[in-house]
Amino acid sequence: NKNTSKQHLLNLTYINISNFTGRFLPPIYISIFIIGLAANGWGLKSLRHNWKKLGNINVFVLNLGITDILYLLTLPFLVAYYFMESKWIFGEAFCKMTRFCFNLNLYGSIGFLTCISVYRYLAIVHPMRVMGRITVTHSVAISLMVWLLVSVQSLPDMFYSKTSMNTTEKCYDTTHELYVEDYLKYSLGWTFVGFCIPFLITLGCYSHVIVVLCRTNTTDQMLKQRCLRLLIVLILLFSVCYIPYHVLKNLNLWSRVLSKHRICNEWSNGVYIARQISRGLVCLNSALNPLVYLQGNTNIPAKLGHVIFRNYVDAC
Known part of the structure; x- marks a missing residue:
């Protein structure tokens, strides 16, 4: 009787946490x-009006908008999926394509935000080295390289099963339980290459930028404040959208591996719920990315770089 009651309680708990996803997402x-x-439409319109003012960075901002719109167009299908109590009616191929678009958006956004970070770092910290040397052609070539790298990283995900073995009613964002161990290894490598390395590059760039801005003697405080606001927006994107998602995704996969080997872990339900919340948070990047357009509607790095360059010449 005790075993029966315990199993019944576990089943109720599983139903409750499964229903949480359908109610929350x-x-x-x-x-x-x-x-x-709405935000990306307005952002791209703003980008078009300020195309000449932004300089070479507009290419990265344009690609950032494309990644967002690509993902946003798949959301109605996911809403229908969860409203139908996790029943996927659009076929396995479209399920994989939907998940692929999400990954393109996620890692494409991280890639292009990293490019923006490096560009701003070079324009502010090393204006004399890059002045006139970085052209639109370079920006386009780098953007194509980002798309290629993100696609190569995301492509193996499409070879993992996204549905149940005997039905196509499910559309997993990771994979079926049978392949969860291999998927965890892939996910850890993907997290390191697609998130950790770009995050460290971005963190290093902006740490140096903040130091330079604090040391720069310029009376144009408005320009400095706008640049600092942009730094805060990008730090917010990484802290709220990307870090929780990657940590909880891999922790949840590890929990599923333990459960597969019948190793009881009391924290699995809590991790599952936190993981679903992180999935909602990571999608916010598609709505928050247009803030980059708002804070970047003038060529701030070029202006600050010019001030730093002028100060350097005066000192010499």
């Missing part, structure tokens, strides 16, 4: 779809 996806389309 659809409202988040609907909100992000509406806000994200």
Whole structure:
């Protein structure tokens, strides 16, 4: 009787946490779809009006907008999936394509934000070295390289099963339980290459930029404040959207590996719920990325770089 009661309690707990995803994610996806389309439409319009002012960085900002719109267009299908109690009716191929678009958005956003970070670092910290040397052609070539690298990183994910073995009603964002151990290894490598390395590059760039801005003697405080606000936006994106998602994704996969080997872990339900919350948070990047357009509607790095260059010449 005790064993029966315990199993019944476990089943109820599993049902409750499974229902949590269906209740939590659809409202988040609907909100992000509406806000994200409006914000990105406005952002791209702003980019078009300020194309000449932004300089070479506009190429990266344009690609950032494309990654967002690509993902936002898949959200109605995911909303329908969760409203139908996790029943996927659009076929396995489209399920994989939907998940692939999410990965392109996630790691494409990280890649292009990293490019923006490096560009701003070079323009502010080393203006004399890059002045006139970085052209639009270079920016386009780098953007194509980012798309290629992100696609190569995301492509293996499409070879993992995204549905149940005997039905196509499920559309897993990772994979079926049978392949979870291999997927965990792939996910850890993917996290290191697709997130950790770009994050460290971005962190290093902006740490140096902040030091330079604090040391620069310039009366144009408004320009400095706008640049610092942009740094805060990008730090917010990484801290709120990307870090929790990657930590909890791999922790949840590890929990599933332990469960597969019948190793009881009391924290698995808590990790599962936190993981679903992180999935909602990571989607916010599609709505928050347009803030990069808002804070970058003038060529701030070029202006600050010019001030630093002028100060350097005066000192000499």
